[in-house]
Amino acid sequence: MKIIFPNLFTGRIVRLVPLLLLALILSGASCGFRVRTATPNGGVYRTSDGGKTWRQVVAAGLVKDKPVTIANLDIKKLLISPLDDRVVYALAGRDGVYESQDSGENWHKFFSSLAVQDLVLHPQLRDTLYLAAANRILRTSNGGKDWQEVYLESTPDVSITTLVIDTKNAQVLYAGTSNGGLLRSQDGGSSWQQVHFFKFKQKVAQIAVSPQDSKVIYAALPSGSLWRTADSGQNWTEVSLVFRDKLKINIGSYRALTFLPAGKDGLLYATQYGLFRSLDGGTSWEEVKLVTPPNSINITGLVVSPGNGQEISYVAPAAFYRSRDGGRSWETMSLPANRHPAALVMSPREAKVLYLGFSK
Numbered sequence: 454m455k456i457i458f459p460n461l462f463t464g465r466i467v468r469l470v471p472l473l474l475l476a477l478i479l480s481g482a483s484c485g486f487r488v489r490t491a492t493p494n495g496g497v498y499r500t501s502d503g504g505k506t507w508r509q510v511v512a513a514g515l516v517k518d519k520p521v522t523i524a525n526l527d528i529k530k531l532l533i534s535p536l537d538d539r540v541v542y543a544l545a546g547r548d549g550v551y552e553s554q555d556s557g558e559n560w561h562k563f564f565s566s567l568a569v570q571d572l573v574l575h576p577q578l579r580d581t582l583y584l585a586a587a588n589r590i591l592r593t594s595n596g597g598k599d600w601q602e603v604y605l606e607s608t609p610d611v612s613i614t615t616l617v618i619d620t621k622n623a624q625v626l627y628a629g630t631s632n633g634g635l636l637r638s639q640d641g642g643s644s645w646q647q648v649h650f651f652k653f654k655q656k657v658a659q660i661a662v663s664p665q666d667s668k669v670i671y672a673a674l675p676s677g678s679l680w681r682t683a684d685s686g687q688n689w690t691e692v693s694l695v696f697r698d699k700l701k702i703n704i705g706s707y708r709a710l711t712f713l714p715a716g717k718d719g720l721l722y723a724t725q726y727g728l729f730r731s732l733d734g735g736t737s738w739e740e741v742k743l744v745t746p747p748n749s750i751n752i753t754g755l756v757v758s759p760g761n762g763q764e765i766s767y768v769a770p771a772a773f774y775r776s777r778d779g780g781r782s783w784e785t786m787s788l789p790a791n792r793h794p795a796a797l798v799m800s801p802r803e804a805k806v807l808y809l810g811f812s813k
Contacts, residue, residue: 494790495811496524497531497543499557503805504766504773507789510557510808523551523560528810531798532572535620536579538800543810544569550584552597557808563597571616576623583626583642585613590628592642603642606630617660621667627686629657635672637686648686651678658707665717669734673707677724681735692735700738702726705748709755713762723752723767728780741765741780754797758804768794768809 496511511522526545534540542563543551549565550572567586575581580596588606590613593599606613612631619625628636628645633654636645651657655674663669672680672689679693696702705725713719718734721741726748728741743750750769758764763779770793773786788794789809796810 492520492522493524495528495792495813496522496526497528497541497557497560498789498809498811500807500809501805504775504784504786504807507809509789510553511560512558513551513560513562525813526551527812528796529569529812530571531796531808531810532574533798533800533808534574534579535576535801538802538806540579541798541808542572542574543796544572564600566600567591570612570614573616573618573626576618576620578623583616583618585616585628588612590616590642590645603638604628604636604645608632614656615658615660617662619662619667620664625667625685627660627662627670629660629672631656633657633674635660635686649689651680651689659710661710661712661720663718664712669718671710671720671735673710673722675707677704677706679707679710679722679735683734690735692731695735695738696729700740702740704729708752709767711755711757713757714759715762719762721755721757721765723755725751728752728755728767730780743780744774744783744785753794754809756797756799756807758799759801761804764804766797766799766807768797770794773809 498507499510500507511524513521513523526548528543529546530544532542539554539556541553541557547568550563550569551560552563553560569584569586571585573583581594584591588609588611589602590604591600592603613628614631615629617627624639624641626638626642633651634647635649637648638645651674655676657672658675659673661671668683668685670682670686678691680689681692682689696704708723711721716732719732722729727743729738730741731738752767752769754768756766764777765780766775773788775784790811792811792813794809795812798808800806
């Protein structure tokens, strides 16, 4: 049975924001007091110069003539629409999803019914989106006004942990589960099939479909184990074994995975140990030297310029780092907030425009 979830938060003004913390500062002369509103230093920040300077973008309307912000939410992930880079989404877990249609200047609540794990944007249809929420996958075809349940995991304590769409064929989607399962849909999410189970039933942390060849897919597990398929998920090879068997490196747990724009099968893989690059689909790896020693930094966000694989940026709790020469040298820049950086995304059209989300 399909269930419709009406979205009550499609307006531009947010009526309620859980976990909102407004600091009131009283000041004035003996005749009375003047009330000012202070914004917490979390939420989302935007840079237009590659990370040198950041500006907080957290406005979310008014409640009783008082400003509401997303500055105190736990931002888990940020996405930019492939069709309009002014449209940005912020995933805040149990606090739902927020959308901005003006490059982060104003936000409104987009979804709130369930704890959100992941969000997927259709590469051609702006109003079609998919959500991984608790043990369900939901789809909207009208820009979030209504949501239809298209998959329900039969085991209640198994959740959908990650979701991805094939940008070459948007009818094909993949989902990972908390018990190591891989699901595939070949009809735009209307039906799903179990195509693989990863060993030890570790949760699937990330699925990445190659933009060059959509039959090539990677699946990253929390332990650092990285798997590759070249036939849309039927057969898998653990490409991370190279680190142990040939490089003699204990890479530790998974941090981030992203593709390089040049070449057929180039990617960057961030782990607890550091950062690695492969230009041949994981057959061989080289370590990308960082300014910090191995096993000393927690990379929480990794992006590559869509037009230049030499331009790499990553964020860690200590700082924001950028390289313009493929990692041979790095610029180190301060973070705009003293909270935990948890999400980083780069504009698909302008590499100097990035958004950084913080958690508490």
